[in-house]
Amino acid sequence: MAQAPKVQLPDTPAAYDRDLERIEVELLLEAVYRHYGFDFRSYAYSSLKRRVWKRIHQDGLNTITQLADRVLHDPAMMEKLLLDLSINVTAMFRDPGFYAAFREKVVPALRTYPFIRIWHAGCSTGEEVFSMAILLEEEGLYDRARIYATDINEVVLQRARAGIFPLDKMQEYTQNYLKAGGKRSFSEYYTALYDGALFNAALTRNVVFSQHNLVTDGSFSEFNVIVCRNVMIYFDRKLQNRVHGLFYESLGRFGTLALGNKETLRFTEFEDRYEVVDAREKIYRRLA
Amino acid sequence: MTSPPIGYRIVVVGASAGGLHALRTLVSALPEDFDVPVVVVQHRAKESELLCELLQECSPMTVYEVTDKQEIGPGVFVGPPDYHLLLDRDGYFSLSTDEPVRYSRPSIDVMFESAADVYGMDTVGVVLTGANQDGAAGLRRIADAGGHCVVQDPDTSEVRVMPRFAVRAVPDACVLPLEEIGPHLAAIRGRRVPRCRSAA
Ligand SMILES: C[S@@+](CC[C@H](N)C(=O)[O-])C[C@H]1O[C@@H](n2cnc3c(N)ncnc32)[C@H](O)[C@@H]1O
Numbered sequence: 001m002a003q004a005p006k007v008q009l010p011d012t013p014a015a016y017d018r019d020l021e022r023i024e025v026e027l028l029l030e031a032v033y034r035h036y037g038f039d040f041r042s043y044a045y046s047s048l049k050r051r052v053w054k055r056i057h058q059d060g061l062n063t064i065t066q067l068a069d070r071v072l073h074d075p076a077m078m079e080k081l082l083l084d085l086s087i088n089v090t091a092m093f094r095d096p097g098f099y100a101a102f103r104e105k106v107v108p109a110l111r112t113y114p115f116i117r118i119w120h121a122g123c124s125t126g127e128e129v130f131s132m133a134i135l136l137e138e139e140g141l142y143d144r145a146r147i148y149a150t151d152i153n154e155v156v157l158q159r160a161r162a163g164i165f166p167l168d169k170m171q172e173y174t175q176n177y178l179k180a181g182g183k184r185s186f187s188e189y190y191t192a193l194y195d196g197a198l199f200n201a202a203l204t205r206n207v208v209f210s211q212h213n214l215v216t217d218g219s220f221s222e223f224n225v226i227v228c229r230n231v232m233i234y235f236d237r238k239l240q241n242r243v244h245g246l247f248y249e250s251l252g253r254f255g256t257l258a259l260g261n262k263e264t265l266r267f268t269e270f271e272d273r274y275e276v277v278d279a280r281e282k283i284y285r286r287l288a
Numbered sequence: 289m290t291s292p293p294i295g296y297r298i299v300v301v302g303a304s305a306g307g308l309h310a311l312r313t314l315v316s317a318l319p320e321d322f323d324v325p326v327v328v329v330q331h332r333a334k335e336s337e338l339l340c341e342l343l344q345e346c347s348p349m350t351v352y353e354v355t356d357k358q359e360i361g362p363g364v365f366v367g368p369p370d371y372h373l374l375l376d377r378d379g380y381f382s383l384s385t386d387e388p389v390r391y392s393r394p395s396i397d398v399m400f401e402s403a404a405d406v407y408g409m410d411t412v413g414v415v416l417t418g419a420n421q422d423g424a425a426g427l428r429r430i431a432d433a434g435g436h437c438v439v440q441d442p443d444t445s446e447v448r449v450m451p452r453f454a455v456r457a458v459p460d461a462c463v464l465p466l467e468e469i470g471p472h473l474a475a476i477r478g479r480r481v482p483r484c485r486s487a488a
Binding site for chain 1: 354355356357358359368371372374375376377378380382383384385386387398401402405406408428429432
């Protein structure tokens with residue numbers, strides 16, 4: 001798949017009244033929540049607002065209220081907006097240092113468990129799930145692992161289930177894989193088809209992909225590991241705290257929580273309930 | 289969040305090619321008790337992590353690499369590579385991995401725009417050396433909100449393109465040689481100054 005030209009985010013109109021803008025955004029989010037059940041009301045405002053304007057420009061509309069009108073009367077428009085609001089950027093072995101640290105500092109503990117349950121929350125198109133599956137496979141742990149991979153967005157989950165990633169990314173991913181401490185030849189894991197790389201189906205035999213909304217859905221099991229990277233940066237502090245409550249409740253004793261590279265527990269109410277496993281890679285262990 | 293009683297409440301700085309030297313010069317000229325947060329976006333490679341250390345070496349203020357949801361307060365705050373940096377109205381930073389804007393992530397325009405939205409006329413925007421047009425639209429946004437705009441004199445810039453675009457977007461911005469930008473920021477603290485010399 002040739003790399004699409006980068007979409008230029010249009011600037012939000014300078015002349016727009018900021019207070020009015022806030023009111024319209026809030027009404028839009030309220031409407032989306034009441035009519036469709038997707039709750040974006042506590043997402044970080046500045047970046048959310050930019051994405052709302054991007055949709056408005058792309059559809060040739062003028063105001064946020066016009067967008068609200070369209071979204072309420074046209075489910076296809078809601079689907080587009082959902083894709084806009086859920087940034088799906090991801091990569092295999094993204095931040096290779098994280099996977100290296102996971103191998104070194106978390107895998108030894110996992111070896112002592114008869115069965116390993118992992119939750120990838122906000123897994124997007126699945127790249128990090130396949131990465132984890134490969135890592136566990138190489139560490140001889142895959143057969144006793146079950147990975148629950150969830151996202152708010154059904155469209156990206158469908159892509160994750162297909163397990164096909166752009167072939168032109170494989171060079172970058174191979175580099176990442178090596179930096180992450182990969183033990184084999186990365187090309188063993190996929191078959192090239194036209195412009196896609198089809199990953200071995202065996203990697204997902206213990207993976208369950210399903211839709212789950214971190215804002216509105218509850219806990220559904222008890223896990224040894226929860227991975228939630230680059231998802232909560234889109235939430236405001238209040239919502240981050242709530243979701244951290246959900247994770248805390250869903251982790252077993254001494255369970256591992258992995259956040260994204262630039263995220264931290266420091267600004268949440270849960271800092272004291274975890275110990276730091278790797279400060280740089282944001283890996284934490286739940287205290288008893 | 290602490291802020292001085294009157295005057296500007298935030299200084300936002302954008303730099304690209306040649307930025308390291310320019311940023312070092314700027315921050316070394318700020319006094320230790322400069323209590324207005326200084327927020328920096330510098331285009332750089334994904335893996336370059338030394339920037340904060342290099343700035344700390346020559347800054348009397350504390351230099352932070354921003355973590356998501358960190359509070360905005362006194363200090364120099366540098367956005368991490370490969371993330372957009374946004375200021376939220378609740379007084380903290382948010383990061384985002386949205387697609388690059390005009391090929392840049394971090395984007396100076398995105399950061400400037402969020403600063404203008406939240407701080408309005410209390411914003412000072414500074415555009416330094418660079419080889420693209422990032423920062424120009426954002427500086428315009430700060431000007432429209434009534435903030436104060438400063439651009440590095442293209443003739444003292446390692447690369448002139450970015451300052452030139454910025455001046456084109458905001459013709460009455462204050463154009464200053466690199467060495468004078470830090471002292472200027474220190475001098476206008478606690479008061480409010482006209483946008484600058486009228487469009488010369
Ligand atoms: C930037 S991607 C991160 C993907 C992956 N975790 C990574 O780090 O590479 C963020 C993902 O979070 C998902 N997301 C956003 N809001 C969510 C919510 N309320 N519940 C579950 N997933 C959500 C988005 O659909 C998107 O796929």
